[in-house]
Amino acid sequence: MEILDILMTASFWGAVLRIASPLIFATMGELICERAGVLNLGIEGIMVIGAFAGWMAVYAGLGLWPGVMVAMATGMLFGLLHATLTVPLGLSQHVVGLGVTLLATSSAYYAYRLALPEVTSPPRIEPFQPVDIPVLSDLPLLGESLFSQTPLTYLALATVAVVGFVLYRTPLGLALRAAGENPSAVEAQGLSVTAIRMGAVVAGSGLMAVGGAFLTMSAFSSFFFEMVNGRGWICIALVVFGAWRPGKALLGAILFAAFDALQIRMQQTPLGAVVPYQIFLMVPYVLSILALVLMSRRAEVPEALMVPYNRGER
């Protein structure tokens, strides 16, 4: 019964979209990389450095949107590093990805300590404020939750549409998907697999960083160590759950966020008084593993995912 009560509140569905937003950005980023054939395990670290860079830029006096651009550019820089090592050099995507995560995370922490050596609690910035969409936001239940969000949430939803459109309705998307399925065919068309894959990883990493920036610029207004807390890894699971399709991945992210928002609220119920809070906190990670298990049988993995392409080699 309590669950039903929770599900019927506008604040619950508002929270679902808020929790889903960073996941949507980063999941779309990872999806682009993987559709082009590159597993990007740098995602966790890129989200950390995106969260830091955007927040720091605003703290240093930039506007919020320029801050988002800074976060994105920083993510793209680390994406370029990942792409250079994994695409033309064909190095292990596992090792490079983890290396990029470690590098990006420690760089963010180092820069944080350099910039703010003395602080015990991080300074706050003025984050993005909710924007009501006229008329729609007056709708009962849905209005308050869906149409009274911060601009970054609307941007996250728009990103899904754009990614879907580009992937399935443009020559660029066709080439990108082909690079992940059958790279030799792309090369036969006179296109460069290397360029397409690198572009995908750089662009995807930019989106991951914006996902991280959502945390500091829309959700929390401060940067904390370990604030990303495995969200990147969860996004990798979401890409699999979404069968490498933007729409399904969006659905997965929202479903996931709903469970997350529900577990937070369940902690306040009589049930939460009996069950240790750690059990509730485990829910997102357990769900991610379950999602992977459920989808394992029918996942349509891109044919050339994790297979380096070296021209002239058969």
Added chain:
Amino acid sequence: MRLEPVASQTLGRTLGFPAIALALTVLVASLLAMLAGANPLATLGLIVNGALGSKFAVLETLNRATPLIFTGLAVAVAFRARLWNIGAEAQLYAGALVTVLVGTRLGLPGPVAIPVMAMAAVAAGALMLLLPVMLKVRLGVDEVVTTLLLNFIMLLFISMLLEGPLKDPMGMGWPKSEALPRDARLPRIVDGLRLHWGFALGLISAVVVWFIQVRTTLGYEIRAVGLNPEAARFAGIPVRSVLLKTALLSGGLAALAGYSEVAGLKGNLTLDLSPGFGYTGIIVAMLALLHPLGVVVSALFVAGIFVGADSMSRAAEVPTYIADISLATALLFMVVAILMTRFNLVRG
């Protein structure tokens, strides 16, 4: 640009490129120190001094290297079979948890408790990795994500136990477990020197793993599966069972890191038992080129950098994260260097 295999690997090539990688890492560390407004040479000097400059420093480095030898071996063994075990952190905690349970609940006399705790820890760590590897071989679930996610689950599980059934009633509300009885601790190797037998166990484990890899059928099969699973299957190697055995070995080794930290150093279980030893094990293993004996050397090197950077950052205004950045950089430079020993980059 594309890669072309070199006709013959010369010794200069094999050693030269890794040396360049290390030199570049030192360069990056120097730049980072300058960024912090410090003198790079002085900073590097402080790091080396902090790691090796006194008897205390050396012992600290050896102690820090101990868990890294175990997690490094765990990763090296798994990666050799291209089993991507990123869950050494969870396996370490599984080992630590079982060590504490056996050591404080069973009331075994010390000389019995010490080996029983070790065996129980190994079993726990092995089981911890068996689950994701079963999912991999049975259902094709990617083990990278599952082992990573299990790290978070395990840490929450430990936190739950430390605030519940395992909580030390005398702990002043601090979430920590009861301490092992004195006689169930690993003794020191030399009286008066703060270095316990966990370090020796690490060295022994490295030799054992090396022996397994070069002298046993399993070692051969692990390498074959890692090089090419299809070809291995074609050659009649039971790929699934090799992967499961690798998982048991790898998970068990990582668990020994938790065992040795609890029984050798800390005496009890806390949530900050490991500052990411499981993840650092990946760097240790990669810098050692996945060679078990190399893991010992690289664990000492990595531990020295961490201990040295901690000590340096207390003296100079350079954040200790310089160690983490340098090691991540070293990892990336090193994988490129290894590639360069075997391939030439050619235009066209």
